[in-house]
Amino acid sequence: MPEQMENQQAEQVVRDGAEKIKGIFSTQSVSKVGTGTTQRRTIQKMYWSGEELDDGRIEVQPLNRNYVPSGPKQTIEREEFLAKYNPEPEFYMSTVYPAMKELDDTIVRGEKLRERGAAYSAEFEFKQATAVDEGNVRANFGLGLTYLDRGDQAKANDIFERIVGLDAAFEEEHKHLFNDFGINMRKNKMYDQALEYYLRAEELVTNDEHLLHNIARCYWEKGNAEGCKKYLRKSLEVNPNLKESKMFLEYLKSKGYMKGEGDEV
Structure with a gap:
């Protein structure tokens, strides 16, 4: 800061x-610069x-x-x-x-406006911030979340494409924003984007059972039960006691998706 x-x-x-x-x-x-006698x-x-x-x-x-x-x-x-x-x-x-202070103040104003539901005012502040620093992680997440709040998938997708290319977006200090963005993409039925986003995170984040569980959910929502099972098991390899993944596998078992795979969840 x-x-x-x-x-x-x-x-x-x-x-x-x-x-x-x-x-x-x-x-x-x-x-x-220049040549001959004009060179300097x-x-x-x-x-x-x-x-x-x-x-x-x-x-x-x-x-x-x-x-x-x-x-x-x-x-x-x-x-x-x-x-x-x-x-x-x-x-x-x-x-x-002074430049960094003004940028930070602009982002904070945007975040507070978004929390209050003032989406268009928040958009203005986040756009001001990205004009100063196009790759600023907080500003891009804020702008993307604002578009998702409004249900504007086209604009949210533009921001998604920018964020997915930012390695810093998946660092620990931005974890809460990272999680919010993924969840809101799923809520907006942007399943392909959410899956690409989470798989990109998997390349950069080590042994995060919640990330692996979220990938499983994306696969399920896309109708890919095999991918879902694969990532539920991955999440349980990291944390065998993760309640959400255990319950999800139990649900798949009750619906007949685990036939021929033994009784072990």
């Missing part, structure tokens, strides 16, 4: 103490958000033209980072923090 970074940025310069590296940094590259050198400065990981490597993410971290992240070795990246605490305080 921007508020947390505000208190850390001024003192988090690159150093070899106990404090991990975190903040806004810059790199410079030199290029030549230009220096291009690029800004990055950087944070040290537990293994000592540094994860960096570029700032977009609105000066908020956006786009693909990459990790580099600490030695390379120290050689090429320069801390920019003043730039953070004057430019990056």
Whole structure:
């Protein structure tokens, strides 16, 4: 959150103490423009958000033209980072923090409006946020959920296609939004999209019995009993005591879908 970074940025310069590296940094590259006597050198400065990981490597993410971290992240070795990246605490305080604060405030307004049922006002705020950072996970989930609340499947599908390509959408910090979005797609009978969404999550999320149960439900709602059984069993391999999956398998057994597979649920 921007508020947390505000208190850390001024003192988090690159150093070899106990404090991990975190903040806004810059790199410079030199290029030549023109030919012959008109040739000249230009220096291009690029800004990055950087944070040290537990293994000592540094994860960096570029700032977009609105000066908020956006786009693909990459990790580099600490030695390379120290050689090429320069801390920019003043730039953070004057430019990056205000931009991130305004983006966060916009998303919070959208979330509060959606909770109150003011869907069109929420849509406006989330669109403002995605105009600043197209890949912002919270803003995209908020916009998608707003469209699902309204039953606007066409627009919700556009957002679904964007979200399913965002690895960060399936990280632990966004789990509640991730779950809400999947559930609401199912409620809107967007079964194909919901299944694609959950199978994409399966590639990125390890041993989540509730995710596997939700995949089973999608298969069932699409009329695929074999896929349903497969994923119910997967969920129970992760958590043998998951009540929802045990009850679902019992239901399938009572309806004759388990014939020839023994009596074990």
